[in-house]
Amino acid sequence: MAIPAALQPGLKLPVIAAPMFLVSGPELVIAACKSGVIGTFPALNQRTTEGYSEWLDQIKAALGPDDARYGVNLIVHPTNSRLMADVQVTVQHQVPLVITSLGAVKDLVDAVHSYGGLVFHDVTTLRHAQKAAEAGVDGLILVCAGAGGHAGVRSPFALVDEVRQFFTGTIILSGCISTGRDIATAMMLGADFAYLGTRFINTTESMAPDAYKQMILESHAADITYTPAISGVPANFMTKSLIANGLDPKNLPEAKAMSLEHEARAWKDVWSAGQGVGSVKDVLPTAELVARLGREFDEAKSDFEKRFG
Ligand SMILES: Cc1cc2nc3c(=O)[nH]c(=O)nc-3n(C[C@H](O)[C@H](O)[C@H](O)COP(=O)(O)O)c2cc1C
Numbered sequence: 001m002a003i004p005a006a007l008q009p010g011l012k013l014p015v016i017a018a019p020m021f022l023v024s025g026p027e028l029v030i031a032a033c034k035s036g037v038i039g040t041f042p043a044l045n046q047r048t049t050e051g052y053s054e055w056l057d058q059i060k061a062a063l064g065p066d067d068a069r070y071g072v073n074l075i076v077h078p079t080n081s082r083l084m085a086d087v088q089v090t091v092q093h094q095v096p097l098v099i100t101s102l103g104a105v106k107d108l109v110d111a112v113h114s115y116g117g118l119v120f121h122d123v124t125t126l127r128h129a130q131k132a133a134e135a136g137v138d139g140l141i142l143v144c145a146g147a148g149g150h151a152g153v154r155s156p157f158a159l160v161d162e163v164r165q166f167f168t169g170t171i172i173l174s175g176c177i178s179t180g181r182d183i184a185t186a187m188m189l190g191a192d193f194a195y196l197g198t199r200f201i202n203t204t205e206s207m208a209p210d211a212y213k214q215m216i217l218e219s220h221a222a223d224i225t226y227t228p229a230i231s232g233v234p235a236n237f238m239t240k241s242l243i244a245n246g247l248d249p250k251n252l253p254e255a256k257a258m259s260l261e262h263e264a265r266a267w268k269d270v271w272s273a274g275q276g277v278g279s280v281k282d283v284l285p286t287a288e289l290v291a292r293l294g295r296e297f298d299e300a301k302s303d304f305e306k307r308f309g
Pocket of ligand 1: 022073099143146175176177195271272
């Protein structure tokens with residue numbers, strides 16, 4: 001259980017700013033890495049593999065050896081026709097961290113390991129965690145109940161413990177982590193990294209429109225609907241956004257099979273966020289957010305020491 005040495009340079013907090021479809025781009029990645037946390041983006045946020053490669057050039061040109069490392073998210077799904085080309089570009093650029101979603105494939109893991117890169121894989125269940133471990137991934141991202149995007153239903157207390165029983169690699173905890181105290185709690189549970197999505201939507205560098213950020217400010221945990229209707233697989237969306245798109249949250253259409261072509265249209269209109277929205281009270285520059293998370297993390301540690309040390 002540890003943060004891999006390759007991800008330690010420049011890291012000031014055990015935090016990954018999670019990849020978010022249509023939300024994270026180079027500006028957010030660069031700001032996150034310069035603030036001392038790992039910045040990431042989905043390759044599919046660029047329309048073409050060439051565009052993806054240009055973003056990697058931009059990120060690499062902006063970052064120095066003292067900044068935290070960056071990562072990309074690749075969707076391993078039969079409808080992602082770009083996957084092979086994107087993997088090639090990833091290997092050419094020697095991206096330090098590759099986050100795979102949906103499928104865990106040994107060939108991809110081997111390709112990333114060939115240049116010394118690391119692979120973390122998103123899972124929501126113990127069975128998927130076991131399959132990904134067999135594929136040789138370096139880390140498992142446990143996407144627990146209430147997370148933004150495609151989320152699971154397990155409690156983090158249950159899943160971290162079950163995964164730790166067989167997996168000795170890096171454990172990354174995801175779902176409703178919005179404050180420094182939440183990050184400290186994830187560490188206390190035994191995670192090596194906290195994985196924050198929703199909190200980073202409300203930064204000045206995120207690509208989300210202002211109305212999206214405003215809706216997050218106005219939402220609480222109870223305003224999040226978990227449904228497969230939009231994406232084909234269960235995901236969390238802001239209920240107000242479902243209603244704004246003419247959908248009845250209590251009577252949603254049947255889920256269709258997931259297709260990445262459909263995803264682009266769906267996520268542009270219906271806005272995803274996790275149950276952690278209730279802790280998000282502002283929109284601020286990433287550097288300020290990370291500095292505050294650091295202060296809150298330290299306060300949580302000393303508070304714990306005072307109470308139980
Ligand atoms: C708007 C949005 C888009 C997302 N898109 C992706 C994605 O493209 N790929 C991915 O692996 N995870 C995606 N996620 C999931 C996040 O990477 C992360 O697991 C999640 O946001 C963490 O939970 P939190 O939002 O409660 O912090 C998305 C999440 C949100 C909120």
